[in-house]
Amino acid sequence: GSVSDMLSRPKPWSKLTQKGREPFIRMQLWLNGELGQGVLPVQGQQQGPVLHSVTSLQDPLQQGCVSSESTPKTSASCSPAPESPMSSSESVKSLTELVQQPCPPIETSKDGKPPEPSDPPASDSQPTTPLPLSGHSALSIQELVAMSPELDTYGITKRVKEVLTDNNLGQRLFGETILGLTQGSVSDLLARPKPWHKLSLKGREPFVRMQLWLNDPNNVEKLMDMKRMEKKAYMKRRHSSVSDSQPCEPPSVGIDYSQGASPQPQHQLKKPRVVLAPEEKEALKRAYQQKPYPSPKTIEELATQLNLKTSTVINWFHNYRSRIRRELFIEEIQAGSQGQAGASDSPSARSSRPAPSSEGDSCDGVEAAEGPGAADAEESGGPAAATKSQGGPAEAAAPEERGEEAPRPAEKAEPTPSGTPAPLDADEGRARAPLPPEGPADGPRPVPNPAAAAGEDAATSAAPGEGPARARDAAPSSALPSTSAPAARRPSSLQSLFGLPEAARRDSRDNPLRKKKAANLNSIIHRLEKAASREEPIEWEF
DNA sequence: TTGCAGTCAATATC
DNA sequence: GATATTGACTGCAA
Numbered sequence A: 001g002s003v004s005d006m007l008s009r010p011k012p013w014s015k016l017t018q019k020g021r022e023p024f025i026r027m028q029l030w031l032n033g034e035l036g037q038g039v040l041p042v043q044g045q046q047q048g049p050v051l052h053s054v055t056s057l058q059d060p061l062q063q064g065c066v067s068s069e070s071t072p073k074t075s076a077s078c079s080p081a082p083e084s085p086m087s088s089s090e091s092v093k094s095l096t097e098l099v100q101q102p103c104p105p106i107e108t109s110k111d112g113k114p115p116e117p118s119d120p121p122a123s124d125s126q127p128t129t130p131l132p133l134s135g136h137s138a139l140s141i142q143e144l145v146a147m148s149p150e151l152d153t154y155g156i157t158k159r160v161k162e163v164l165t166d167n168n169l170g171q172r173l174f175g176e177t178i179l180g181l182t183q184g185s186v187s188d189l190l191a192r193p194k195p196w197h198k199l200s201l202k203g204r205e206p207f208v209r210m211q212l213w214l215n216d217p218n219n220v221e222k223l224m225d226m227k228r229m230e231k232k233a234y235m236k237r238r239h240s241s242v243s244d245s246q247p248c249e250p251p252s253v254g255i256d257y258s259q260g261a262s263p264q265p266q267h268q269l270k271k272p273r274v275v276l277a278p279e280e281k282e283a284l285k286r287a288y289q290q291k292p293y294p295s296p297k298t299i300e301e302l303a304t305q306l307n308l309k310t311s312t313v314i315n316w317f318h319n320y321r322s323r324i325r326r327e328l329f330i331e332e333i334q335a336g337s338q339g340q341a342g343a344s345d346s347p348s349a350r351s352s353r354p355a356p357s358s359e360g361d362s363c364d365g366v367e368a369a370e371g372p373g374a375a376d377a378e379e380s381g382g383p384a385a386a387t388k389s390q391g392g393p394a395e396a397a398a399p400e401e402r403g404e405e406a407p408r409p410a411e412k413a414e415p416t417p418s419g420t421p422a423p424l425d426a427d428e429g430r431a432r433a434p435l436p437p438e439g440p441a442d443g444p445r446p447v448p449n450p451a452a453a454a455g456e457d458a459a460t461s462a463a464p465g466e467g468p469a470r471a472r473d474a475a476p477s478s479a480l481p482s483t484s485a486p487a488a489r490r491p492s493s494l495q496s497l498f499g500l501p502e503a504a505r506r507d508s509r510d511n512p513l514r515k516k517k518a519a520n521l522n523s524i525i526h527r528l529e530k531a532a533s534r535e536e537p538i539e540w541e542f
Numbered sequence B: 001t002t003g004c005a006g007t008c009a010a011t012a013t014c
Numbered sequence C: 001g002a003t004a005t006t007g008a009c010t011g012c013a014a
Helices: A002-008 A018-032 A044-065 A083-088 A094-100 A115-123 A135-147 A153-166 A171-179 A183-191 A201-215 A219-243 A263-269 A278-290 A296-306 A310-339 A347-351 A365-370 A373-379 A382-401 A409-413 A438-442 A450-461 A467-478 A484-489 A491-498 A500-509 A511-532
Strands: none
Touching: A135 A201, A153 A171, A153 A183, A153 A201, A171 A183, A171 A201, A171 A219, A201 A219, A278 A296, A278 A310, A296 A310
């Protein structure tokens, strides 16, 4: 009966207690073949162990970073009891192993002996090839990620940065040995971590790895070893290459991703990187401000005018939207942490909430900051919907608050940004609703009662009486990662849902947020407007 | 098809 | 030399 119920009506992960999660973990392991023989038959020796490890599974991850705060003075930042979970499961297999495997180089340290990192690499030409976790390990990390509790991505990256800088360890080394990512990716990740809820399983992986790494008491030590080894290997290679009079070998150490690849042809095929001129960027930004999602035609025109390839323009828009969105996340998170002072700014902290249906994708750090948004978003239809929808308005709004990226809000606020080399589609240039929010929203606007404020906004943007046709568009907007949209749309329900205190606190906290809201509203208006373009634009002119 | 997430890797900047 | 930025690419989902 339990099984039937569970299979037909599984609860979202976030709503499950640790015990409640157990069956799912078992199922997952079973699906993955991890439980292999006899595990399912719950009785017997497996039973205890598995359960045991199951319970301990989360510790290694949670241990340190759910409640960021404490700063890792020396090396192993957060490791209150790093070993406990692992050591306790001495006799156990599966899960415990999983926890330890993820980070090959650093992980296998239970015996305290450093061989793991040093030995293998030595044998192999490349000092480290741990990343692409080999077979089983890879599986493990994925399982870990899947089973991982919510992590405080911001806190984790913060701590990682601290540890790295404190110990003079480079991003490249860390990325390649621990995360399996390149320096640029690491930099980006550390500087702009996305909230856990916004991450896909794949995107969560680096954070789980980081957490595991932070939990490893010997993390720094091991990384230092790697560093030394790299250096040694490099010197060695250099010497040998010199003596062999071989053309310079790629000095890069780390992982040898390109094995067997013929370097010559690659060099020739390499196409030069496109570097957009400031004016071009500016033009693109303006075009973006007018229309975050340009039509193919617009893209074409833009490309022509700027003398760029259409693919470049397309890529630029994709990247810009995506990056702006991330900026927004960060700002929200930071704002959140500021506003909440001591309180955990982490999504994880919030995670305990019951809501997040479907793996809590609906709400992210942003919402977190905004509170109310979450619930709303969820209602809009599952994670997918939420995610998708969030994109739109969010990014559209983003530029507004983006310090450098989205300069001069004023300009943006202008209904008709001019001087833009970018042409507009017939349908896009039009009726850009007079962005009401900019003005009022921006100002001091005490907003004694957020509800009221939101109410206004809602009234403005939601353009009442939209009819079902609009409902579709409106819904997405509610899922805005941020902040605003939801609040704007359905003020009352939002507030009642998560309570005003949070919102109120926020409002008093910063203006930027207000701007964001305003920006989002603009975006919403714009999109709704666009959606309505097929109908009667007039009604959108407020 | 379109948009997005996640990355890579070239290049810019510190 | 390390880190930050950013155009391009891949894979996935709707």
